[in-house]
Amino acid sequence: MNTALLNADKTFTLESKDAQPLEEGQVRLDVAWCGICGTDLHIYRGHMDKRLNFPEVIGHEASATVAEVGPGVTEYAVGDAVVVRPLDACGECPACERGFGHVCNNLNFIGIDSSGAFQQSWNVPAKLLHRLPEGMNLELAAFVEPLAVACHDVRMAGLKADEFSVVLGGGPIGLLIAMAARAVGARVAISELSESRLELAQKLGFDTINAGSDDVEAAVIEKSGADGADVVFEVSGAAPPIRQMTKLARVRGRVVVVAIVPEPTPVDLFQVFWKELQIIGTRVYEPEDYDRAIELLASGEVDPSTLVTGRFGLSQIGEAFQSLDTDSQHMKILVNCQD
Ligand SMILES: [Zn+2]
Numbered sequence: 001m002n003t004a005l006l007n008a009d010k011t012f013t014l015e016s017k018d019a020q021p022l023e024e025g026q027v028r029l030d031v032a033w034c035g036i037c038g039t040d041l042h043i044y045r046g047h048m049d050k051r052l053n054f055p056e057v058i059g060h061e062a063s064a065t066v067a068e069v070g071p072g073v074t075e076y077a078v079g080d081a082v083v084v085r086p087l088d089a090c091g092e093c094p095a096c097e098r099g100f101g102h103v104c105n106n107l108n109f110i111g112i113d114s115s116g117a118f119q120q121s122w123n124v125p126a127k128l129l130h131r132l133p134e135g136m137n138l139e140l141a142a143f144v145e146p147l148a149v150a151c152h153d154v155r156m157a158g159l160k161a162d163e164f165s166v167v168l169g170g171g172p173i174g175l176l177i178a179m180a181a182r183a184v185g186a187r188v189a190i191s192e193l194s195e196s197r198l199e200l201a202q203k204l205g206f207d208t209i210n211a212g213s214d215d216v217e218a219a220v221i222e223k224s225g226a227d228g229a230d231v232v233f234e235v236s237g238a239a240p241p242i243r244q245m246t247k248l249a250r251v252r253g254r255v256v257v258v259a260i261v262p263e264p265t266p267v268d269l270f271q272v273f274w275k276e277l278q279i280i281g282t283r284v285y286e287p288e289d290y291d292r293a294i295e296l297l298a299s300g301e302v303d304p305s306t307l308v309t310g311r312f313g314l315s316q317i318g319e320a321f322q323s324l325d326t327d328s329q330h331m332k333i334l335v336n337c338q339d
């Protein structure tokens, strides 16, 4: 059994699939580790049924080793350690023509719109690979994709050393944003409701605000040492922080929308007018964010190993998803795709 197919009813079918012949520009990967993303959980729970083609192989947070090189591929060789940036852009739409292939109008998000990484052997376009430094831990490298999200958010915010930022929501992405913010030398506080997530944030050395019992606005003003945060990252997607986020920013501050908020949700736009705020949307990552994430992990500047709350073999993938689905204490579960 080398392939895990997700069905529409929260079950996986494990199959033995023969390797598919490589097309022009493709490589075959031996997938090492693949993290389970919040998006994967959404898919599992049936929130994205319209976009999925069940049964489907999902998974997009993979580290891997090149096992075979297809026709026309010259820049990679068998044995290279790599990660996959799972955004296959069309190259022709207005977004692509403007140079923003990561938000391509016809984006093929590999692992959602086409077959992903929860399989032992995976064919992908070589143009989407990023090489890992010699000797880099492949388990840690499964964090490149989510950390690249965080690096993109911090870069889009223009966050600088000594600026003060507040992260609303202390889940995996919130914590990775806090780590990426700290890596540029910014000060960070994390606002979160869950006691266990607050504890983890503190264990990682972050200043925290208990959104359930503290006055978040007063705490942000106080911690900023001025008139509010230089940058507010909204990662929770919940209505109360979204209503409050513009109040937390200083004059001419930036508010970065990270969470996916599918329904129109009230925002205090008077604050945007009054303080001349910028609201910045962010979605996935660009190639340079992948390079930055690899650099941060390889150098040890960012160490997300504390976020790992479970490791499962590919043959136990059903248990892995069930555990993430039912236990809110989980942060990041990693799947060993060779096991
Ligand atoms: Zn992801």
Ligand SMILES: [Zn+2]
Residues within 6 Å of the ligand: 089, 090, 091, 092, 093, 094, 095, 096, 097, 101, 104, 105, 106, 107
């Ligand atoms: Zn495009």
